[in-house]
Amino acid sequence: MRFHLPSALRKWAGNNEVLEMSLPLDLRMTIAEAVIMLGRDYPGIRQRVLDDQGNIRHHVNVFVDGENVRFAQGALTQVTHASEVRIYPAMSGG
Amino acid sequence: MERIEPITPQSGNLLLMVGTVKGAFIFHSDGNRRAFHIAGPYFKGQEVFSAAYLPDKKAPRMLMGVKSQHWGSTVCWSDDFGANWHEPAEGNVRYPVSSGLSLNAIWALEPAPLVGPNVVFAGADPAALYRSDDRGETFQPNDALLNHPERPFWMPGFGGLCLHTVMPDPRDPSRIIIGISAAGIYRSDDSGKSWTRRNSGIRMDDAGPPNAPHFRPQCAHKMRYAAKNPRRIYLQNHPGIYRSDDGGDSWVDIAKGLPSVFGFPLVAHPRCADTAYVIPLTADNFRVPIEGAAKVWRTRDAGESWAPLGSGLPQQDAYFSVLRDAFIADSLDPAGLYFGTRNGQLFASSDEGESWRTIADWLPAVLCVKAQLVA
Numbered sequence: 283m284r285f286h287l288p289s290a291l292r293k294w295a296g297n298n299e300v301l302e303m304s305l306p307l308d309l310r311m312t313i314a315e316a317v318i319m320l321g322r323d324y325p326g327i328r329q330r331v332l333d334d335q336g337n338i339r340h341h342v343n344v345f346v347d348g349e350n351v352r353f354a355q356g357a358l359t360q361v362t363h364a365s366e367v368r369i370y371p372a373m374s375g376g
Numbered sequence: 377m378e379r380i381e382p383i384t385p386q387s388g389n390l391l392l393m394v395g396t397v398k399g400a401f402i403f404h405s406d407g408n409r410r411a412f413h414i415a416g417p418y419f420k421g422q423e424v425f426s427a428a429y430l431p432d433k434k435a436p437r438m439l440m441g442v443k444s445q446h447w448g449s450t451v452c453w454s455d456d457f458g459a460n461w462h463e464p465a466e467g468n469v470r471y472p473v474s475s476g477l478s479l480n481a482i483w484a485l486e487p488a489p490l491v492g493p494n495v496v497f498a499g500a501d502p503a504a505l506y507r508s509d510d511r512g513e514t515f516q517p518n519d520a521l522l523n524h525p526e527r528p529f530w531m532p533g534f535g536g537l538c539l540h541t542v543m544p545d546p547r548d549p550s551r552i553i554i555g556i557s558a559a560g561i562y563r564s565d566d567s568g569k570s571w572t573r574r575n576s577g578i579r580m581d582d583a584g585p586p587n588a589p590h591f592r593p594q595c596a597h598k599m600r601y602a603a604k605n606p607r608r609i610y611l612q613n614h615p616g617i618y619r620s621d622d623g624g625d626s627w628v629d630i631a632k633g634l635p636s637v638f639g640f641p642l643v644a645h646p647r648c649a650d651t652a653y654v655i656p657l658t659a660d661n662f663r664v665p666i667e668g669a670a671k672v673w674r675t676r677d678a679g680e681s682w683a684p685l686g687s688g689l690p691q692q693d694a695y696f697s698v699l700r701d702a703f704i705a706d707s708l709d710p711a712g713l714y715f716g717t718r719n720g721q722l723f724a725s726s727d728e729g730e731s732w733r734t735i736a737d738w739l740p741a742v743l744c745v746k747a748q749l750v751a
Binding site for chain 1: 444445446447448465466467470471472473475476477478479
């Protein structure tokens with residue numbers, strides 16, 4: 283599984299744009315569980331993508347294999363060892 | 377205004393920590409307060425709801441409660457007057473999963489040196505109190521308040537369900553008073569092990585929520601201890617202005633003589649227990665100075681009478697509001713007063729409010745102002 287990070291989050295990932303996480307071929311989990319797993323090595327990423335209840339923050343967009351999870355099953359969207367996860371800050375503000 | 381960075385203040389200098397909706401600024405001056413210099417913005421694009429200063433002479437520390445609209449809220453700190461800020465990777469104000477709550481914003485940061493030399497309290501939205509024992513680096517929630525039996529009856533206001541005011545008693549380390557909108561004033565006399573509502577005498581016309589019609593949710597906007605007398609507290613309530621002379625056990629209406637009972641901030645004089653200041657706004661549904669004339673009102677007799685102070689403030693077509701934490705006094709003599717507006721002005725008085733001047737314009741909307749004399 284690969285996580286593609288926006289520039290604002292890279293300082294919490296050793297300045298890497300892409301983080302790779304090895305998973306068993308048959309493992310399935312939710313995107314929230316995957317972010318929590320990634321947070322073992324990169325706690326700053328978990329903190330900024332998920333809120334205190336493990337939900338994806340309101341102004342963060344997470345795409346799994348090209349689909350915005352907001353329009354799928356949200357934090358419960360399933361991922362596999364081969365998923366490409368892209369994280370974007372929402373276009374927001376004023 | 378001259379820009380000076382990094383800040384290297386000397387003993388006796390004055391610092392103003394100003395939080396806005398798009399970052400923080402630090403204004404600094406020598407003790408005569410004639411000229412202020414600006415530094416910042418820090419936390420560009422983020423909201424800075426709260427600020428505090430730990431005045432340890434050898435290791436002073438600035439704290440700010442910072443909210444990114446994208447990435448959440450954190451207490452950040454600087455040990456070099458803003459040159460470098462520390463942001464913990466894992467955050468430091470977190471709700472337990474069992475609470476079902478998630479942090480929205482950190483509304484209050486309050487050092488409590490009598491409780492412990494490294495103790496800082498934080499007030500959060502949704503309403504919760506946190507305590508740090510390491511100068512603001514990590515925080516633990518107050519379970520008694522988090523699980524308070526009246527919590528189901530609390531109702532968020534326009535700004536959220538915010539615990540915006542934390543007042544550790546300056547003489548009794550076991551007593552803390554807090555303000556929550558919209559729930560009211562609560563006090564603990566046992567170091568936070570239990571909390572009791574202290575709203576006796578405060579008017580509330582509306583009925584409580586359907587699940588508790590007997591419960592009158594109060595919206596305390598700002599409370600301040602009177603100087604040298606922690607039994608006396610001044611309160612700007614959502615509707616009304618009150619004084620307590622018994623530590624919050626009872627409140628008396630002191631709004632007579634004011635042109636409006638609505639406003640957000642309230643400041644107590646740093647030395648005179650009978651002197652306090654408010655900034656009345658037109659009404660709940662029109663939160664601007666009355667008839668467009670900006671005035672600070674002062675009492676010098678504990679609320680028996682009030683008088684306006686407007687010299688130097690805009691007296692026509694002024695349509696701004698001042699939020700609850702955006703008005704503060706310094707500790708100098710004569711007292712300096714400072715307030716920031718949602719339109720981005722920062723006004724200052726160096727003569728106890730008799731005259732005012734604009735020390736910054738065109739800032740983002742101001743959320744909080746803290747004044748600190750450097751030891």
